[in-house]
Amino acid sequence: MILDGKKTSLKILEKVKEKVNKLEKKPHLVVVLVGDNPASKIYVRNKQKAAIQVGINSTVIEMEEHTTEEELLSKIEELNNNSDVTGILVQLPLPEHIDKNKIVTAISPKKDVDGFTPENVGRLAIGLEPYFYPATPQGIIMLLDEYNIPIQGADTVVIGRSNIVGKPMAQMLLKRNATVTICHSYTTDIEDKIKTADIVISAVGKKIVRCKMVKKNSVVVDVGIFKDENGQLTGDVDFDFVSSSAAYISPVPGGVGPMTIASLMLNASKVYQ
Ligand code: NAP
Numbered sequence: 001m002i003l004d005g006k007k008t009s010l011k012i013l014e015k016v017k018e019k020v021n022k023l024e025k026k027p028h029l030v031v032v033l034v035g036d037n038p039a040s041k042i043y044v045r046n047k048q049k050a051a052i053q054v055g056i057n058s059t060v061i062e063m064e065e066h067t068t069e070e071e072l073l074s075k076i077e078e079l080n081n082n083s084d085v086t087g088i089l090v091q092l093p094l095p096e097h098i099d100k101n102k103i104v105t106a107i108s109p110k111k112d113v114d115g116f117t118p119e120n121v122g123r124l125a126i127g128l129e130p131y132f133y134p135a136t137p138q139g140i141i142m143l144l145d146e147y148n149i150p151i152q153g154a155d156t157v158v159i160g161r162s163n164i165v166g167k168p169m170a171q172m173l174l175k176r177n178a179t180v181t182i183c184h185s186y187t188t189d190i191e192d193k194i195k196t197a198d199i200v201i202s203a204v205g206k207k208i209v210r211c212k213m214v215k216k217n218s219v220v221v222d223v224g225i226f227k228d229e230n231g232q233l234t235g236d237v238d239f240d241f242v243s244s245s246a247a248y249i250s251p252v253p254g255g256v257g258p259m260t261i262a263s264l265m266l267n268a269s270k271v272y273q
Contacts, residue, residue, distance in 0.1 A: 001147070003221065003250040005139075008146045009262035016262070016269045017054040028057040029087040029113065029268040030079055034072060034098065035065040040091045047089070050261045056268050069098045073106050080108040086271045087113040089264075092164075110272035113264060116163065124171050132267045137169040139259030140201060140221055141176070147248060149199070149219050151176040157193050159183045159236070160203035165223055169201055202236035209237040217247040223256045 020026065029051055033044050044060055051058035063072065072090075079085050088111045094100050104112075109119035115132040123130040144151060156178045160166035170180045178199070183190050194200050194213045202209050203223035214220055224236030235252030243249045250256055 001248050003143050003147060003219075003248050003255055005143055005250060005255040005257065005259040008143055009139075009258035011146075012142060012259075012262040013050065013054055013265060016265050020055040020269050023269075023271070025271070026055060026057050027086040027269055027271050028059070028084055029089065030059045030061060030085050032061045032063065032072070032075065032079075032088070032090045034063045034067050034091070035095050037093065040093070044091050046261060047264060050265050051268060054265050054269065056265065058268075065095055067095075067098075069102065072098060072103055076103065076106045080106075080111065083273060085111065086273070087111055087268045089113050113267040113270075114164075115168070115267070121163075121168070124168065124175070127175070131272060132270065133172065133263075134164060134168040135264040135267060136165050136203075136223060136256060136260045137172045138266070139261075139263035140169065140223070140256060141172055142263060143221070143250065143256070143259050144199070144219070149248060151178050151199070154178045154198040155181075155196060156199040156201065157181045157183060157197040158201045158203070159190065159194075159208060160223070162203065165203040169203065173199075204236050207234070207236060207238060209242055211238060211241045212245060214242055214245050216245050218245070219248040220246045221250045221256065222252050225252055225257060 031044050048058050048060060079088050088107050090103055104116045105118055107117050109117045110131050112120055113132055115130055115134040120130040120132055156173050158166050158170050161182050161184045170182050173180045181193050191213055195215055199219045201221040205224050205226050220237055220242055222235035222237040228234045233253055
């Protein structure tokens with residue numbers, strides 16, 4: 001069975017829209033884009049489109065590639081102090097001369113719709129409710145819940161340990177009482193680990209989950225999205241082979257991607273002030 005992220009995301013966006021409609025003061029999301037990265041421009045455009053769709057006010061602030069760290073920090077401070085702004089998102093990656101961690105840390109945790117600030121990450125890690133959960137893992141949990149896939153007690157394997165997907169994904173699975181194994185580029189026996197997992201979540205950006213690797217009737221979530229040698233968009237999972245063993249599998253595109261956007265809009269609809 002396909003974990004249909006497109007269909008599920010539309011349901012979530014509809015609920016967010018209803019919620020936003022009832023709010024007296026509309027949320028206002030500000031997206032800061034530094035430089036000319038073409039992929040980032042597309043992501044920002046998609047986020048803005050989704051915000052309009054659900055009635056969230058959104059502004060994109062475009063800053064030049066040569067913007068200094070100080071200028072960006074000062075822009076964030078201005079946005080933190082602006083009570084009209086309820087959400088701040090700095091589109092990553094940033095130009096190399098800017099320290100990403102310094103920038104993320106400067107965002108007010110109560111406006112950090114990406115859930116990347118140390119306070120939100122720390123709150124999740126110590127079992128407190130963060131103000132915002134990172135969008136992709138939150139979207140994946142919502143997708144699993146939509147299909148009533150049991151998480152509690154499940155043996156789960158997360159492949160990838162990035163700050164935006166792998167690590168928060170593992171934390172969110174732990175929070176739901178799953179047993180979690182995290183794999184990365186130094187893991188020596190990934191195949192053995194995948195073979196015994198009830199749920200496999202792959203966030204690598206390379207074709208890594210192949211053929212008969214997965215357990216019969218397991219659940220496979222493909223976060224990866226990249227272009228193959230023919231320029232076609234693809235994911236980490238060899239869909240045709242793996243889908244013959246798995247009970248549930250998310251496609252690329254149409255799986256985690258739209259769930260991430262819906263999840264981000266859910267975050268952007270939250271107002272703390
Ligand atoms: P990332 O920061 O590059 O992290 C990739 C992770 O994969 C790292 O932890 C790396 O291990 C691990 N890895 C690399 N080669 C491996 C191997 N051979 N075996 C096992 N692990 C390996 O990437 P990311 O930002 O998490 O994104 C991962 C993928 O998801 C990308 O394709 C990205 O485009 C996609 N993505 C999609 C969405 C969406 O909404 N659909 C959102 C975010 C990301 P080390 O830590 O040891 O280097």
